Amino acid sequence: MSESPPSPRPSVLPPPAPEHLAELYRQMFVIRRCEEEAARAYAQGKIGGFLHLYIGQEAVAVGACAALQPDDYVVTTYRDHGMAIAKGMSSKAMMAELYGKKTGCSKGLGGSMHMFDAATNMLGGYGIVGAHIPLAAGAAFASKYRNDGRVTLCFYGEGAVSIGGFHEGVSLAALWKLPIVFICENNEYSMGTPLSRSMSVEDTSLKALGYGVERDRFFADDVNLVEHRIAAAVKRAREESQPTVIEVRTYRFRGHSMSDPAKYRTSNEVEEQKRRDPLLLARRELVDALGEERVKAIDAEVEAEVADAVKFAEESPEPDASVLEPTTYDGPFAA
Amino acid sequence: MAQMNLVAAINDALRLAMKADDRVVVMGEDVGKVGGVFRVTQGLYDEFGEDRVIDTPLSEGGILGTAIGMALYGLLPVPEIQFADFIFPGYDQIVSELAKLRYRSGGEYPAKMVIRTPVGGGIRGGLYHSQSPESLFIHVAGLKVVCPSNPYDAKGLLLASLRDPDPVLFFEPKRIYRAARGEVPEGDYTVPLSKAKVVREAQGSKAVTVVAWGAMLYEAIAAAEEAEKQGVSCEIVDLRTLWPLDIDTVVESVKKTGRVVVVHEAPRTCGLGGEIVALVNEKAFLHLEAPPCRVTGFDTPFPYTLEMDYLPLAHRILPAVVATANY
Ligand SMILES: Cc1ncc(C[n+]2csc(CCOP(=O)(O)OP(=O)(O)O)c2C)c(N)n1
Numbered sequence: 001m002s003e004s005p006p007s008p009r010p011s012v013l014p015p016p017a018p019e020h021l022a023e024l025y026r027q028m029f030v031i032r033r034c035e036e037e038a039a040r041a042y043a044q045g046k047i048g049g050f051l052h053l054y055i056g057q058e059a060v061a062v063g064a065c066a067a068l069q070p071d072d073y074v075v076t077t078y079r080d081h082g083m084a085i086a087k088g089m090s091s092k093a094m095m096a097e098l099y100g101k102k103t104g105c106s107k108g109l110g111g112s113m114h115m116f117d118a119a120t121n122m123l124g125g126y127g128i129v130g131a132h133i134p135l136a137a138g139a140a141f142a143s144k145y146r147n148d149g150r151v152t153l154c155f156y157g158e159g160a161v162s163i164g165g166f167h168e169g170v171s172l173a174a175l176w177k178l179p180i181v182f183i184c185e186n187n188e189y190s191m192g193t194p195l196s197r198s199m200s201v202e203d204t205s206l207k208a209l210g211y212g213v214e215r216d217r218f219f220a221d222d223v224n225l226v227e228h229r230i231a232a233a234v235k236r237a238r239e240e241s242q243p244t245v246i247e248v249r250t251y252r253f254r255g256h257s258m259s260d261p262a263k264y265r266t267s268n269e270v271e272e273q274k275r276r277d278p279l280l281l282a283r284r285e286l287v288d289a290l291g292e293e294r295v296k297a298i299d300a301e302v303e304a305e306v307a308d309a310v311k312f313a314e315e316s317p318e319p320d321a322s323v324l325e326p327t328t329y330d331g332p333f334a335a
Numbered sequence: 336m337a338q339m340n341l342v343a344a345i346n347d348a349l350r351l352a353m354k355a356d357d358r359v360v361v362m363g364e365d366v367g368k369v370g371g372v373f374r375v376t377q378g379l380y381d382e383f384g385e386d387r388v389i390d391t392p393l394s395e396g397g398i399l400g401t402a403i404g405m406a407l408y409g410l411l412p413v414p415e416i417q418f419a420d421f422i423f424p425g426y427d428q429i430v431s432e433l434a435k436l437r438y439r440s441g442g443e444y445p446a447k448m449v450i451r452t453p454v455g456g457g458i459r460g461g462l463y464h465s466q467s468p469e470s471l472f473i474h475v476a477g478l479k480v481v482c483p484s485n486p487y488d489a490k491g492l493l494l495a496s497l498r499d500p501d502p503v504l505f506f507e508p509k510r511i512y513r514a515a516r517g518e519v520p521e522g523d524y525t526v527p528l529s530k531a532k533v534v535r536e537a538q539g540s541k542a543v544t545v546v547a548w549g550a551m552l553y554e555a556i557a558a559a560e561e562a563e564k565q566g567v568s569c570e571i572v573d574l575r576t577l578w579p580l581d582i583d584t585v586v587e588s589v590k591k592t593g594r595v596v597v598v599h600e601a602p603r604t605c606g607l608g609g610e611i612v613a614l615v616n617e618k619a620f621l622h623l624e625a626p627p628c629r630v631t632g633f634d635t636p637f638p639y640t641l642e643m644d645y646l647p648l649a650h651r652i653l654p655a656v657v658a659t660a661n662y
Contacts, residue, residue, distance in 0.1 A: 049459035078463075109640060113462075128423070130424065163424060164396055190364075193369075264369060319640055324638065
């Protein structure tokens, strides 16, 4: 057990294979562009309600999911669009859901916080903070029970560490030695409240100590580093059936949701953070490895994919009122 | 008198109560520096300081549990739950502790507090930002439940709720937070709990009593105006306090009209409408000319799209009113 604080910076890391980095970059850029398009559609009133953007945090989802096998599970919060894409869900199904269209992953009935995809074992986005954490432990329990070798990744914000669900989930996972990795995406704010005003310690991974599980903590600037550090925890889960509690330090460039003007932080602070934008860092590294031409070609592919997703969402039909009744129950009570 | 919206009226009531009584503390997620997600507590942090306007971590069980403790030892907490949809991590504290303390302490510890929370649909919030859970609290004996429809009532009912000896859930219809405007007197006044208000009187023999509250009151009024054109007159009762409810005012109206339609956003099954209909049946059975009718949300989660089909808006109330009148 790591009693001393883990080092926040990488030791020497082998550089990623250029083609692999290209794939990670591509995914991050798809997420970034999808989120930007979603913001635009929101401003036009085509997407309503609450829209929590992942811009700035892409390296966490992409790096973490890169450490997985395809049938491993991911459970996350309402800030879930990027996670769903990193897990392999199509950007079309994601965008259509944001638009509330029938072709969306939740048939248009859920919206932004409800990214589910059984085909890629994306176990969903969850709107009630902390509620999904025991549930993720349950998914890991099922894997252990069936001995299927799968690992569950459970993501949450630092705000969730104050609520009971977090503690119940980690406590059970530790007791039952479940194949799970708990990943706090510490973006420093729980809505308008900075971490320093909502928790008595500044490192959420310290909570691991009381439950007797391994922990780790690092910055998400470098997607390659994220993949390596998460991979170590995934290995521990898969091979030893031991949970890990991780804090990834990141930053959201936009407000909590589209309706948050984020007046609780200065624009200087945001600009400062944008200089370590993991997407730009990855792009720079990729240009060095593969050349500008190749990266431009990837960018063009991404633009085409995102434009396609938006077009698909725009053109898809809305669900009709007949779906109001039959979704709650199956069988004779369905109608 | 000043023109105010619902947000300003509630803010005004909180400020008055905090000035008058230093037992009153406001607490919740982002209620302090930010002034609340809907800005209902704006300015209170600057005026009363961080000891009385407390920014809490994300922890509904913690907020409500500590509020109960504060109340037991003489404070008067006014916790805000950001959306009623998020109250459930603290539901255990409300159901198992708050609602039962007066009873099981032999009346010595009533655990007085007012829990404020926005309810209802209409902002495209989908499953977790739209629910109307009033009957989940009414069913737990020991709680009072209030839901104002206009700024005047909101301020007066909140001040009355703070003075009432029992714990009160104060549900704020978020759809009309800014849309509902009206004159609000300066200074202190109360609107009594458990008193409904007839906001429109019926005339003629083809009349229907419509019971509504919160944001749906305006839908009932819109439907009544249309029904009028079709020769049906509506008497509209704004319930204001949902529990203990003013059944006398409802029954008195039903005795006059012989018909009743209850409107609410919550799903139909085991909704408050069912209880109101049962009470009308018990107390005015022989006066009824038509079966009591409910226009409600559906027995499903609250959908993101189709919100305007899910809500019992005027276009759904009108045919129910007309059919009940012509039964
Ligand atoms: C139980 C519950 N309480 C409150 C909320 C409202 N809420 C949604 S997100 C949020 C802040 C969460 O911050 P954090 O966990 O740090 O995640 P982030 O949004 O920064 O990704 C709050 C208060 C909620 N959804 N569920």
